[in-house]
Amino acid sequence: MSMIAASFAARAAAAAAGTGSAATSNASTSSGAGNGTATNAATAGAGTAGAAAGGGGAAPAGPSDFQIVWSIDIILLSVFALLFLLRLPRFLARMYRFSEWTSGLILRNRPYHMRASGRRVQFSVGNDANMNVIDISTDDSHAMYQEKAFAQRISATGAQVQGSYPPHVSNCITFFRPLLKLMHARIETGVSLSHAAMMVAWTGALVFPAFYMTEAFTDPVRFGWITASQLPFVYAFGTKNNVLGTFLGIGYEKINFMHRHAGRIVLVSVNVHGLGYIYKWCLASSFMEEIANPQCYWGLIGLICIDALFLFSTEFVRKKAYNIFLATHISALTVLVIAMLNHFSGAIPWAYACAAFYLFDLLLRITKTRVSTATLRVIPELGVTRVEIPNINSGWRAGQHVRLRALSSGMGVFGWAEVHPFTIASVADGPEGMVLLCKKAGSWTNRLYSMANSENGRKVSVMVQGPYGGLGNCMVSSFSAATFICGGSGITLATSAMQEIIRKDLNGESRVKSIELIWTVQDASALVPMLPLFTSMIQRSVFTPIRISVFYTRAPIGKFPFAEDFFRSTSLTLSPGRPKFHKHLEETITRTTALVPGSKSANASGLFVGVCGPVALADGVFADAGQIDPYRRDQIGGVEVHAETFGW
Incomplete structure (x- = not known):
């Protein structure tokens, strides 16, 4: 590895010809000539000894650029390994x-008939021997029972x-629970x-290799190494089938901020590295000569790719022209790997x-893709397409x-x-x-x-890729209580999770x-x-009480959709x-802790809070x-908040 580092340092010094600058810490010497050429001598072995500019004295041996950035990568990966070990008990529990x-x-x-449950619920009142048995393997018969106990x-x-x-x-041991409030505090939306804290720590880990035994602004070699060493993390954090996130039990959307x-x-x-050399070449009037070198023009191509990725990844472009953002991401990231190799x-x-x-993610995306026929229906009260x-x-x-991708001409030319x-x-x-809303x-x-509204029940071919994200290693059914807070179409998280809890509860799980x-x-x-779904969930939840509170923020226009005495429960x-x-949340804790401990658990195992809606809702x-x-938090066994927010 040190030989590679020394070889790279020699070529980097040659690219900096005519500047008369000092040799890099990777042991290459540059001597300025009248025509701007340089003579380079890279040492063998450790590849770290070199001559100081104009001094001729041997510099003390030190680690090569490769060794420095490689060590930082090992440290970062070790941190991920430690986090994995800390989260391993939850993975094993799941x-x-x-x-x-x-x-x-x-x-x-x-086939649904193969999955129909044969379990039933038996109701008895007091010591009466007469049992009223209802089959709950289907949704055909539901009734409210006062004899749930x-x-x-x-x-x-x-x-x-x-x-x-x-x-x-629990996601956090009792001793560290007071820190959750601080760590979840929002510094901006x-x-x-x-x-x-994670971003600051990550940046701090890279400050050392950026300035250790090198002059960052006169010798940009080290920043090239940092660029190469960080690119795998950029790819890993950005993929939908996120390897790092999978090990930590975190969805790709939760870790995308690190991408x-x-x-x-x-x-x-990469700009410090690339523009540093371009600046030197321009001073020496040797830019055209240097850029003709395949090694250099491939470096310039890589620089252009990364700058293009930044320009087309701004929030404005993502919102106004997402397809352009996606196309530039795919093409630039592909070319970037080729540029690195050359x-x-x-x-x-x-x-x-x-x-x-990248290829692992692409393979899994193909594996997770399904093409099927969907039925479109409008729900005008919600302004959604079902x-x-x-x-x-x-x-x-x-x-x-x-x-979701809709394969229909009704979606437009590029829809x-x-x-x-x-x-x-x-x-x-x-x-x-x-079902998607x-x-x-x-x-x-x-x-x-509009396409669904033109023909209710319209059949459309769709391409579905997934599933992605979700709760990771968190099991809602393992908590003592669950509260779902949703805004608008964010109700989707609650409907799926509540139905899953009800089904597991009926099976004793x-x-x-x-x-x-x-x-x-x-x-x-x-x-x-x-309303039909809400009523059905309340009726089917035989063993666990459900409370649904709906709040509307606008004054009704026209006739109110419900009678005054409609909500009597x-x-x-x-x-x-x-x-x-x-x-x-306080009321949920009170109700849960007041319940007589039964066969489910003698100790409270926490309150799960699921949020789905705008970012501001989750922050609140x-x-x-x-x-x-x-x-109260310790009384319930801790409070864990999981948020799904609208956005890309």
Whole structure:
């Protein structure tokens, strides 16, 4: 490795001909000549000894550029390994059941009749021997029972089913819980203190190799090494099938901020490296001569690729011309790997790593892609298009999303080329198949809505890729209570997660004792199309009480959609104004801790708070969760917030 470093240093010094600058720390000497040429002598062995400019004295031996940046990479990877070990107990807890091993990986279609449960619920009042047995394997018969306390799970053979509850592993030990409020504090919209701390630490780790035993502004060689060493992290953090995120149990969208941050570091380092040489060549009037060298013009191509990635990755371009952003990303990242291989042989290991991450992601994307026929229906009260894909009905977990592409001329000339992410609104292995709710929020979703509105029940070919993201190694069914806070079309997270909890509860596989949904919409009429589903969930949740609170923020226009005495139960309420999340969280803790410990658990195992909606909504929930009294927080077993926000 030191020989590679020495060879690279020699070529770098040759590229800096005519400047009369000192030799680099990689042991190359440059002597200025009248015509700007240089004579270079790279040492063998360690490749670190060199002559000081004009002094001729031997400099003390030190690590090569390769060794320095390679050591930093090893340190960063060691940090990831440590984080993996810290999160390993939660991963092992999730794998307690074999079905979890493949859950949330590949979309598939399974005949529904093969998955129908043979379990039933048996109700008895007091010591009455007469039993009222209702089959719950389908959704055909649901009723509200006041005798829920006397309900029992029985198998198809009539035997009582014993609960098999999932193990719960908290995301934070009790001693460090007070730090969660600080780490979740927002320093700006969507950016927490923990995010900022990670970015600062990452930058700090690279300050050392940038300035150790080198002159950053007169000898830009080291920044070329930093660029090469950081590019694999840029690729790894940016892929949808994120290797680093998978090991940590984090979705790619949660770790994408590190992709952007590592990209900014690469942007700065590659420009210091490339423009430093261009500046030297221009001073020596040798730019055309130097750039004719294949090694140099491939370096210039790489510089252009990274600068183009930055320019076309700005928020303005992503929102206004996402297809351009996507096309430049794919093309520039591909050319960049080729440029690295041809620019300098020392960068080959990192170029291969970039190619490996990219090709692995591409292979999994192809594996996760399905083409099917979808039925489009409009829900005007919500302003969304309901996309039903019955031929895809299994393979995802609650909270995961897919990337949807509509293959129809009705989407416009280039509409088929656009792909958009949507959280899955239905539960896996259900009779409906996959259901997506696509809110009108741009030109593509508006065209989709118009196409569905022109013919209700229209059939369209779609390409679905996923599933991605989700809750990672977090199991909602392992908590004592679950609260879902949603805004508008963010209801998709709650509908899928709540149905999954209910099904697991009926099978004796859930610890959840209390479920609450807080849904904020603009108009009260938005509740109308969701009312059948809400009612069904309340009725089917035999063992766990459900409370659904809907809030509307605009005054109703025209006739109010519900009669005055329609909401007579506390299980489903409709109220004007905005909810006070802190109050609802406190009430959930009170209800859960007041329940008599039964067979589910003698100890509270935490409160799960799922948020789906605008970034501001998620930030507000994090702030309110941080205001919970420490005693109350420990009483429930901790509070864990998971947020899914609108955006790309």
